[in-house]
Amino acid sequence: MSGAAILRGQGLTVGYGARRVLDGLDVAISAGGVTALCGPNGCGKSTLLRTLAGLQPAQAGTVEIDGRPLRELRRRERAQALAMLAQANEVPAGLTVFELAAYGRHAHRRLIGGLSSADRSAILDALAATGLRDHGAREVAALSGGERQRAWIAMALAQQCRVLLLDEPTTWLDVRHQVELVSALKALNRERGITIVCVLHDLNQAAALADRVLLMKAGRILHDGRPAEVLRPGPLAEVYGVEMWRLDHPDSEAPLCVPAFAPARRQTREARS
Numbered sequence: 001m002s003g004a005a006i007l008r009g010q011g012l013t014v015g016y017g018a019r020r021v022l023d024g025l026d027v028a029i030s031a032g033g034v035t036a037l038c039g040p041n042g043c044g045k046s047t048l049l050r051t052l053a054g055l056q057p058a059q060a061g062t063v064e065i066d067g068r069p070l071r072e073l074r075r076r077e078r079a080q081a082l083a084m085l086a087q088a089n090e091v092p093a094g095l096t097v098f099e100l101a102a103y104g105r106h107a108h109r110r111l112i113g114g115l116s117s118a119d120r121s122a123i124l125d126a127l128a129a130t131g132l133r134d135h136g137a138r139e140v141a142a143l144s145g146g147e148r149q150r151a152w153i154a155m156a157l158a159q160q161c162r163v164l165l166l167d168e169p170t171t172w173l174d175v176r177h178q179v180e181l182v183s184a185l186k187a188l189n190r191e192r193g194i195t196i197v198c199v200l201h202d203l204n205q206a207a208a209l210a211d212r213v214l215l216m217k218a219g220r221i222l223h224d225g226r227p228a229e230v231l232r233p234g235p236l237a238e239v240y241g242v243e244m245w246r247l248d249h250p251d252s253e254a255p256l257c258v259p260a261f262a263p264a265r266r267q268t269r270e271a272r273s
C-alpha cells in the first residue's frame with residue numbers, strides 16, 4: 001500500500017562540471033510504494049537516485065524525507081531513513097556475509113565496544129529476510145552474483161532503513177536470480193512496508209516489481225503512472241526511439257514489452273526483395 005510522499009525532490013538541478021543532467025526536476029516518492037525508474041542510457045536515472053540518497057550534491061533544489069530536508073538529518077537519522085545500493089559494489093577480500101551485514105549497523109553502533117544484542121538481532125533478521133541465514137560465515141567474494149546482491153540488501157536491511165534505493169540490482173544476474181531478487185524485494189515491500197525505488201533497464205521486471213513507473217528521457221520525467229499506463233508502445237517509442245509491442249502477461253496481466261526489431265525485419269525483407 002502506498003501513501004503520502006516519504007521522499008521528495010524539488011527543483012533538482014544536478015550536473016557534472018558544465019554538463020547539466022537534471023534541470024529543476026520535481027519528484028515525490030510515495031511511502032510504502034515500489035517505484036521503477038526507467039529510461040535510456042545516460043538519461044539521468046543514477047544521477048537522480050544518488051541525488052535522492054544525498055550522495056550527489058544538487059546545484060539547486062532540495063531533497064526531503066518525511067518532510068525534513070535530508071541535509072539536516074544527522075548521520076544516524078539518515079541511515080535509518082534510507083539506504084542506497086549502487087551499481088557495482090566491491091567488497092574487501094575475506095569479508096563474510098555476516099560482517100557485510102554488520103556494516104549496516106554502523107550508524108547504530110556505540111563508539112566503543114562490539115555488536116550489541118540489538119545489532120545482532122537486526123543482522124540475523126536481515127540475513128533471514130534475504131534467505132542468507134545459513135550463509136553468514138561465507139565469504140562475500142565467493143558467493144554467486146544473486147547471493148551477493150542479496151548480501152548487499154541484507155546490509156541495507158540491517159540498517160533498518162525505511163527507504164531502499166537500488167541502482168540496477170538485477171544486472172549481471174541470470175534469469176533465476178533475477179526472479180528471486182524481484183520476489184525478495186516485493187516481499188520486503190509487502191511484509192515490512194519498505195519503500196523501494198529501483199533503477200531498472202528490464203521493463204518486464206519493472207512491470208513485475210513496481211506499482212509505479214517513472215519513464216525518463218534527457219533528465220526529465222516524461223511519463224509517470226502505473227506500469228500498465230506507462231509501459232505502452234507510444235511512451236516507449238517516445239523515450240527509447242524504438243518500436244515496441246505490448247502484450248499482456250497471461251497470469252498476472254502485467255504488461256509485457258517486446259522490442260519489435262522492426263528495422264532489422266524490414267532490412268531483411270528489403271534485402272530479399
Ligand SMILES: Nc1ncnc2c1ncn2[C@@H]1O[C@H](COP(=O)(O)OP(=O)(O)OP(=O)(O)O)[C@@H](O)[C@H]1O
Nearest residue numbers: 016019021039040041042043044045046047048199
Ligand atoms: N561522475 C560523472 N562525471 C561526469 N559525467 C557523469 C558522471 N556521472 C554521470 N555522468 C553523465 O551524466 C549523464 C547521466 O548519467 P547517469 O549515470 O545518471 O545516467 P543513467 O540514466 O543512469 O545511465 P545508464 O542507464 O547508462 O546507467 C550521462 O551523460 C553521464 O555520462
